[in-house]
Each structure stands twice: as structure tokens, then as C-alpha cells.
Amino acid sequence: MSPEMTAERKPVVTGSPQISSTTTCSGIMLWVVIALAPAAVWACISMGLPAIRMFALAAGSTLITEGAWNAIAKKRQTLTDGSALVTGVLLAMSMPPMTPWWITVAAGFIAIALGKMIFGGLGFNLFNPALVGRAFVLVSWAGVMASAPGRGWFKTLDIAATGGYDAITGATRLAVAAADRAAGGAYGFDLAAQYQPLLWRNLEGSLGEVSAALLILGGMVLLFKGIIDWRIPAGYIGAMGLLSWAFGSDPIFNIIAGGVLLGAFFMATDYVSSPMAKNARLAYGIGCGVLNAVGRFYGSMPEATTFAILFMNGIAPLLDRVFRPRVFGWVKRNG
Amino acid sequence: MAKGAFKGGIHPPDRKAATAGSPVEWMPVPSRLVLPMSQHLGAPCAPIVEVGQHVSRGEVIGSVDAFVSAPVHSPVDGEVTAIAPCLTAAGSRVTAVTIKPDAEQDLGSFLRVEADDPKSAVRAAGVVGMGGATFPTTVKLSPPADTPVNTVILNGCECEPFLTCDHRLMLETPSRVIDGAQKIAELIGASRIVICVEDNKQDAIEALRAAAPGTVEVRALPTRYPQGAEKQLIWAILAKEVPHGKLPAATGALVHNVATAAAIADAIDTGKPLTERIVTVTGAVKRPGNYRVLLGTLISDLIEHAGGTVGEVGRIIAGGPMTGPALASLDVPVAKGTSGIVVLTPQEASPLVEDDQACIRCGRCSEACPMFLQPYAIGNYSARQDWNGAGRFNPLDCIECGCCSFVCPTKRPLVQLIRIAKAAALTKGVKP
Numbered sequence: 001m002s003p004e005m006t007a008e009r010k011p012v013v014t015g016s017p018q019i020s021s022t023t024t025c026s027g028i029m030l031w032v033v034i035a036l037a038p039a040a041v042w043a044c045i046s047m048g049l050p051a052i053r054m055f056a057l058a059a060g061s062t063l064i065t066e067g068a069w070n071a072i073a074k075k076r077q078t079l080t081d082g083s084a085l086v087t088g089v090l091l092a093m094s095m096p097p098m099t100p101w102w103i104t105v106a107a108g109f110i111a112i113a114l115g116k117m118i119f120g121g122l123g124f125n126l127f128n129p130a131l132v133g134r135a136f137v138l139v140s141w142a143g144v145m146a147s148a149p150g151r152g153w154f155k156t157l158d159i160a161a162t163g164g165y166d167a168i169t170g171a172t173r174l175a176v177a178a179a180d181r182a183a184g185g186a187y188g189f190d191l192a193a194q195y196q197p198l199l200w201r202n203l204e205g206s207l208g209e210v211s212a213a214l215l216i217l218g219g220m221v222l223l224f225k226g227i228i229d230w231r232i233p234a235g236y237i238g239a240m241g242l243l244s245w246a247f248g249s250d251p252i253f254n255i256i257a258g259g260v261l262l263g264a265f266f267m268a269t270d271y272v273s274s275p276m277a278k279n280a281r282l283a284y285g286i287g288c289g290v291l292n293a294v295g296r297f298y299g300s301m302p303e304a305t306t307f308a309i310l311f312m313n314g315i316a317p318l319l320d321r322v323f324r325p326r327v328f329g330w331v332k333r334n335g
Numbered sequence: 336m337a338k339g340a341f342k343g344g345i346h347p348p349d350r351k352a353a354t355a356g357s358p359v360e361w362m363p364v365p366s367r368l369v370l371p372m373s374q375h376l377g378a379p380c381a382p383i384v385e386v387g388q389h390v391s392r393g394e395v396i397g398s399v400d401a402f403v404s405a406p407v408h409s410p411v412d413g414e415v416t417a418i419a420p421c422l423t424a425a426g427s428r429v430t431a432v433t434i435k436p437d438a439e440q441d442l443g444s445f446l447r448v449e450a451d452d453p454k455s456a457v458r459a460a461g462v463v464g465m466g467g468a469t470f471p472t473t474v475k476l477s478p479p480a481d482t483p484v485n486t487v488i489l490n491g492c493e494c495e496p497f498l499t500c501d502h503r504l505m506l507e508t509p510s511r512v513i514d515g516a517q518k519i520a521e522l523i524g525a526s527r528i529v530i531c532v533e534d535n536k537q538d539a540i541e542a543l544r545a546a547a548p549g550t551v552e553v554r555a556l557p558t559r560y561p562q563g564a565e566k567q568l569i570w571a572i573l574a575k576e577v578p579h580g581k582l583p584a585a586t587g588a589l590v591h592n593v594a595t596a597a598a599i600a601d602a603i604d605t606g607k608p609l610t611e612r613i614v615t616v617t618g619a620v621k622r623p624g625n626y627r628v629l630l631g632t633l634i635s636d637l638i639e640h641a642g643g644t645v646g647e648v649g650r651i652i653a654g655g656p657m658t659g660p661a662l663a664s665l666d667v668p669v670a671k672g673t674s675g676i677v678v679l680t681p682q683e684a685s686p687l688v689e690d691d692q693a694c695i696r697c698g699r700c701s702e703a704c705p706m707f708l709q710p711y712a713i714g715n716y717s718a719r720q721d722w723n724g725a726g727r728f729n730p731l732d733c734i735e736c737g738c739c740s741f742v743c744p745t746k747r748p749l750v751q752l753i754r755i756a757k758a759a760a761l762t763k764g765v766k767p
């Protein structure tokens with residue numbers, strides 16, 4: 001090649017660096033979906049059509065909302081960054097399979113529209129969009145959501161005789177455990193006996209509660225790929241376990257039941273709504289675990305994951321400020 | 336933290352295999368040489384020759400009477416054909432002396448520099464930092480009296496991807512490098528000499544160890560970019576951070592590039608001025624290699640000597656791809672700081688993305704930053720032209736290593752944004 005040819009070709013002139021890593025935003029989102037896949041597919045197999053329908057409705061709603069928003073606002077189309085798909089999948093996994101279809105669609109719409117786009121799109125939202133969508137429908141249609149059953153039903157438990165079970169429509173193991181605790185252990189609900197179903201095949205509850213083991217597997221994939229920082233799930237799960245134990249319950253049961261694992265590995269680790277400084281991440285994870293445990297044992301809802309993480313999302317920027325790292329060459333942090 | 340491991344940094348693909356095994360070979364004298372009067376940081380030289388004048392190899396053609404400067408010499412016997420502005424690799428225009436070399440050349444001989452003492456010889460030889468910083472070496476050899484320097488650190492890390500010129504220099508002429516290190520230590524009264532090489536260059540480490548006397552340490556450091564950055568290197572050896580706003584000498588250490596050390600040895604031992612250097616020409620070229628190139632050789636001629644480019648060209652870089660500028664034109668000369676010419680294909684070059692690709696707050700840039708900065712924050716404020724906001728995040732501590740831009744998944748041009756914030760902080764006096 002002669003220099004003249006280069007002049008014609010107008011070489012690109014850019015500032016350094018001239019090379020970049022192959023990691024892209026859509027690549028990261030794809031890995032999140034891949035990590036969720038084992039638990040999601042197993043949920044579809046175990047719960048059948050309602051689960052499949054749930055994924056289609058939730059993801060369809062988030063994707064269409066984002067696409068339409070960009071089109072109407074005449075913004076660059078952002079569907080390919082993969083974040084709307086992740087929001088849809090996470091939302092689906094946080095819902096019981098028998099949730100009325102219009103609630104799912106509404107949750108997807110709210111997640112994207114009010115959870116993300118109104119702030120300016122991906123990167124500008126303060127809260128995790130999937131949790132915003134879920135919180136919205138939890139609050140708006142509390143009665144419907146509380147009675148939306150899982151696919152299993154707690155028929156294996158012979159506690160109806162004691163009068164407690166009837167009161168818990170569509171009861172999850174978590175709800176039964178709470179009722180048992182409230183009744184001073186009158187039902188004799190054996191938490192350790194729940195490990196196996198919770199780990200492998202649990203049809204009471206939302207799609208994301210089918211297999212704790214597969215969620216852990218997915219979490220390991222994200223950790224191994226360097227996509228999430230161990231500090232968030234470790235702080236979260238550690239605090240949850242420790243407090244459950246301190247509150248006199250079974251830590252393992254409390255970690256693998258309900259939304260803790262989905263929350264700790266996939267929801268609280270959402271980049272945009274979590275802190276970035278390392279120590280801030282640890283504090284944030286611990287904060288999520290503490291709030292989740294307190295909400296579960298002393299709140300009105302046994303499932304406090306959503307609000308625990310949303311609250312911590314809100315103070316993530318503050319944590320980043322408090323735990324701002326010291327700059328190389330500075331003795332003390334400079335403000 | 337253990338010595339030898341600075342915090343942060345990245346592992347870019349090293350791409351050195353194409354030229355790591357290529358012995359240095361002379362590039363033949365080209366048909367013309369263009370010598371910018373400023374190939375260093377500091378005061379530019381003024382030409383002291385005239386058009387039509389015949390000059391000899393080693394003759395001074397540009398000089399200036401300023402402390403922070405370095406004279407320019409003719410690399411050949413030849414005739415001055417023009418004195419006019421030329422474009423440099425960095426994209427600026429500076430006065431340059433064009434020389435048409437004589438048909439007969441004896442590159443083995445040269446006009447010796449005249450100097451009374453070793454430090455003057457280094458200055459007269461026009462030696463500057465050859466790792467790319469191009470800071471006049473004599474200035475670095477004159478640290479303030481109140482900051483005694485005990486340790487001379489030679490930087491042979493060559494942590495930039497693609498480049499192998501320092502590797503070949505250490506492998507082929509280890510004694511010149513060691514000699515230079517000892518000369519530096521003598522000049523500044525340092526007692527300890529450490530030559531640092533990344534552990535991906537085992538053969539160079541062995542060559543240096545074989546040639547080094549007991550008083551010279553040869554340290555293998557982990558291969559991680561930017562291991563060769565001055566502050567990170569000092570941390571690796573002394574576990575001391577260069578305090579903000581202070582010279583590296585404040586830690587009692589002085590860092591010189593290995594090629595600079597060799598040039599210092601040449602200047603003091605043989606009176607040889609700096610008239611050529613090793614340049615790694617690599618990437619999408621037909622004959623990648625390490626060429627000994629006369630300063631002033633046009634990059635177009637150098638690429639042609641390397642067989643020309645192959646396939647589609649995305650970007651041509653002067654220096655390494657992490658810190659080097661992309662060239663707007665190939666009609667720019669090889670200068671004292673030109674360590675390499677890297678031809679990237681469009682696929683290898685970092686993508687150019689639309690400006691509105693937002694930060695997704697993944698934290699990768701902070702994690703990679705060897706200065707423990709929050710590049711995303713400086714970048715975000717800088718993009719909004721909020722200089723006070725950017726100033727709160729210490730843009731002036733940025734060493735422009737490029738790690739942050741490299742790792743960013745949304746490919747934000749962080750280094751550019753930070754450079755702008757730096758300039759704003761300096762001109763507007765924003766306090767960090």
C-alpha cells in the first residue's frame with residue numbers, strides 16, 4: 001500500500017487507546033440470560049404452560065415497551081443492548097405462574113417505562129427496572145398477587161387440621177413457615193425437610209423459586225465470568241443467613257426459600273442500580289440481606305426481597321460516595 | 336499487597352509473537368529524512384543549518400539554549416534541502432530540517448559529541464526518554480538536591496501490546512543496557528540498580544542476568560498492563576506511591592527506559608549522538624520486524640520497507656495501541672519517541688461508537704484504573720462539560736494509560752473525556 005492510497009482511504013484518527021476489550025453490553029446481558037437459562041428452562045418443564053406463557057408475556061411486554069418508547073421518542077433503538085430482555089426474564093421469574101396475564105403485562109410496561117426509560121434509558125435509572133415493575137403490581141393489586149398461586153399447592157402438608165393452612169391461600173413454604181413461627185411452632189413445620197424440594201423442584205411460589213440449586217449454578221456462572229462482583233451476593237446471602245440464625249430460624253431454609261437467591265445473584269447485582277466501589281458493594285449486599293431478613297421476620301410480607309433491594313438501590317449512590325476509594329498517591333481520600 | 340503487583344490494570348492480548356523473535360536489522364538509508372526540531376518535551380530547537388548546506392552524520396542541526404530541551408543531529412552525511420514545517424505523529428506542526436542523504440554512507444562512523452563531563456555528553460547527544468515520554472534525559476538526571484535518589488529503576492517491561500523493540504534490545508545487547516544503568520546510578524549517586532522486565536520475556540531476563548554484575552538486580556515482574564508506567568513500576572519495586580503532585584524522585588527512585596539507558600551509555604562511552612532507534616513495525620504488514628531506523632525516516636518509507644500493509648487497514652498507530660496516536664498521514668517522520676508502528680485491521684481497532692452510548696455503571700473502569708480513579712465519573716461530568724464536577728474526581732491524577740477505555744463495555748471514550756477534563760482543570764484552575 002502506498003501512502004497516497006491511505007490518504008484516499010482517510011485513516012481513522014482517534015485518541016488512544018486504539019484497541020478495546022471484546023466485552024460489550026449486549027454480551028454481558030446475554031451471559032445473564034444464559035446464567036438464568038437452567039433455572040428458567042427447568043421452571044418451564046416443571047410448571048408447564050403457565051411458566052412458558054409467563055416468560056412470553058413478561059419479555060414481550062418489556063421488549064415492546066422499550067421498542068415503542070424509542071420509536072415514539074425518536075431515540076436510537078436500544079433493544080439490541082439486551083437489557084430489556086434481561087428485565088423481562090427477571091420479571092417473569094419473580095412472578096407466580098398463575099398471575100393474571102394483564103398483571104404481568106402491566107408489570108413489564110411499568111418496569112421499562114417508569115423503571116428505566118423515563119430516566120433517560122439504560123444507565124440513568126436509579127432502581128432495578130424489574131423490581132420497579134414487580135413492586136408496582138404488588139402494591140396495586142395486592143390482593144390478586146397474594147392469592148396468585150404457584151403450581152404445586154401444599155397438599156403434602158397435613159397442617160390443615162390445625163386450622164392454619166386454610167388461611168394461607170396458595171401458600172408457599174415461606175408462608176407456611178411464617179404461619180408456623182407465628183403460631184409458636186404449633187404446626188411442627190420441619191424446615192430442614194424442605195431443603196430438597198427447594199433445591200430441586202419446588203412448585204409453590206414464583207418461577208424463580210423452582211430450583212435454588214440451578215439459581216446458584218447461574219450465580220456461579222456470572223461470578224466465574226467476572227460479570228458480577230462476589231461482594232454483593234456474599235454480603236446479601238451472608239447477612240440473610242446470619243440474621244435468620246440470630247432470629248432463631250434455619251439459615252439454610254431462609255436462604256434457599258423465597259426470592260433471596262434470585263435477588264442476591266441477579267437482581268441486586270444489576271449494574272446500574274448497584275454501587276460501583278468495592279466496599280460500597282459489600283455494604284450494599286449486607287444492607288440488602290439485613291433488610292430482607294428483617295422484612296421477612298418482622299414485616300407484614302414474608303417475601304421482602306423486592307423492597308429490600310429497591311431501598312438499597314436508592315442509597316447506592318450514597319454508598320458510592322461514602323466508600324469512594326483513595327486515589328493512588330493521596331494519603332487520605334480527598335473530598 | 337505483595338511487591339511486584341500493582342492494583343488494577345488489564346491483560347490486553349499481547350500480540351508480540353510476530354516480532355519477538357525477529358532480530359533487529361538496519362533499514363537502508365531512505366531517500367530523504369525529515370527531522371522535526373521538537374522530538375522531545377520542552378523548548379523546541381531552532382535549526383542551525385541552512386538550505387543547501389552539507390552536513391555530516393552526527394552533526395548538530397538544531398539546538399536551543401534551554402534547560403528542558405534536547406539538540407537534534409543529522410543521522411546521515413547529506414545535504415539540507417528544506418527547512419519547513421512538517422506534521423508529527425502526534426498531529427502537530429513543527430519546523431523540520433529535510434536532508435537528502437549522500438549516495439555513500441558509513442553508518443559506522445559519526446561526529447562525536449564534545450562534552451567535558453558525562454552529563455553534558457548525554458545532553459549534547461540529544462538523549463530523551465525513548466519509551467515514548469521523550470522527556471529530556473539530562474533533566475531527569477538532575478533531581479532537586481533535597482530529594483536524594485537511591486534507586487535506579489530501568490523499565491524493560493514493554494507492557495504495551497505488539498511492541499518488541501525493548502525486548503530485542505535487552506536480548507541482543509544486554510551489556511549496553513546494564514552499562515547505561517550503571518552510568519545513570521553514578522551520575523545521580525544511587526546505590527541500587529533494578530532492571531525490570533515483564534515475565535513474558537524470559538529470554539531477555541536470562542540475557543540480562545547473565546550479563547549483569549552482582550550489583551545489578553534483574554527483576555521479572557508479572558505481565559500486566561501498565562506494569563511499565565512510572566508510578567506503578569516504582570510501586571512494584573519499592574512499595575511506595577509517588578505522592579500526588581510530587582516528582583517520582585520523592586520516593587527515592589528514578590525510572591528510565593532501557594533504550595534510554597543504552598543511548599546514555601553510547602553517549603558517554605563513545606560520544607555517539609542519538610540518530611537512530613529501534614522501531615517495531617508490526618500488525619498487518621508483510622514483513623513485521625524490529626528495524627533500526629534513522630530518525631527522520633518517513634513512516635511511509637518504513638512501512639514500505641516492511642513490505643507494505645496487508646489487507647484492509649483500520650488504523651495505523653505510532654507507538655503502542657494503548658497510548659499511541661492514530662496517524663492522520665503516513666508522511667510523518669520517525670522521531671526519538673517512536674517505539675513502534677502498528678497497523679491494525681478494522682476488526683482489531685476499537686470500535687467507534689455513537690456519542691450517546693451511556694455508562695451502564697458496571698464499575699469495570701474503576702476496577703482497571705491503576706490510579707484508583709473513577710473514570711466513569713470524570714467521563715460523565717466531562718461529557719456534560721461540568722468541569723467542577725469532573726474536577727472533584729481527580730482528573731489530574733490520570734496517567735492516560737487507557738485501561739478504562741479498554742475495558743468499558745459500552746466503549747465510552749473515557750480517556751478523551753478525561754483529557755478534556757484535565758485541560759479544563761488546568762486552565763480553569765479547578766481544585767481537585
Ligand code: SF4
Nearest residue numbers: 704733734736737739
Ligand atoms: S482514568 Fe486515567 S489512569 Fe485511570 S485507567 Fe483511565 S487512563 Fe488510566
Ligand code: SF4
Nearest residue numbers: 694695697698700743
Ligand atoms: S466501564 Fe464504561 S460502562 Fe462501566 S462504569 Fe466505566 S464508563 Fe461506565
